[in-house]
Amino acid sequence: MTLSPLLDAPLILQLHVAAAIPAILIGPFVLFRKRVDRWHKRLGYTWVVAMAALAIFGLFIQSHGGLWGHFGPLHGFSILTLWSLWTGIAHARAGRIHAHRATFQGLWYGGIGGAGLMQFLPGRTINQMVFGGPSELGYVVIGLGVCGFAALWYQQHGPAFGKTA
Template sequence: MTLLPFLTAPLPIQVHIIAAVLALILGPVALYRRRRDRTHKVVGYVWVAAMMVLAIGSFLIPSHFTPIGIGPLHGFAILTLWSLWTGVKAAIARDIDRHEAILRSLYSNGLIIAGAFTFLPGRTMNLMLFGAPSQLGWLVIAVLLGLVALRVIRQHRARWGWA
């Protein structure tokens, strides 16, 4: 593991990674803490700001999948901005169940699923973790997506008749 790929990456990628790490760390505090007090509110505001920086900043990182520089992961950025808007709007309207559902889904889908694909061979996170472009990134992606799938199955098994 080495920080050199991060330190030599363009500024938009560095800001994107910092915002992602901040959002990953703060997310559980804001989303899964039992008490909904001032700490929840302050951490939540910082988490929403980090997610906004993450999503907006992603448009400064070109995709290599298309000639116009906008790729499939940019769809997650659009979904993130929409989810932040509707999640915060639900909190303002005191629809706490909807607020909670939207932002928890955003954490797992927006950060974990989209974040898994940052380990594609040749990408900065792959280089940081493995030191060279490595096919082991596919293993990281499979494990992260497998964990999300297990969470979804656990949440919905009764609804699907698997209880």
């Protein structure tokens, strides 16, 4: 593992990663802890700010082979993240706690899980940091990550498919 690909990357990418670190670390504590107390609220605000910064910085990262100028498919995660943050906060303020929890947990699975795992695609900076250069082993990390997130989802929600009302 080497930090040189990140240190050699543009400043906007470094800021994006710096915002991702607290979002990754704080998210599970805030989103999956059963007890809702002042720590939930304080750390929740911190997580929202980290996710917003992550999304905003992500919008300014140049995409190679972008579909619309410098915008590529991963930029959609930034827009979805900002919308989800707004919606999740609105749900909490309106007292719709179940919708608030579902929105933010979905954002964590999709934003941190989905978009985060895509950073292990060969050629991406995180892939190069972890493996010392572009590596096909990123696909193994993605596969294991998908299995891990699926297991966590199943533990939290049980079997969601095939249920009848």
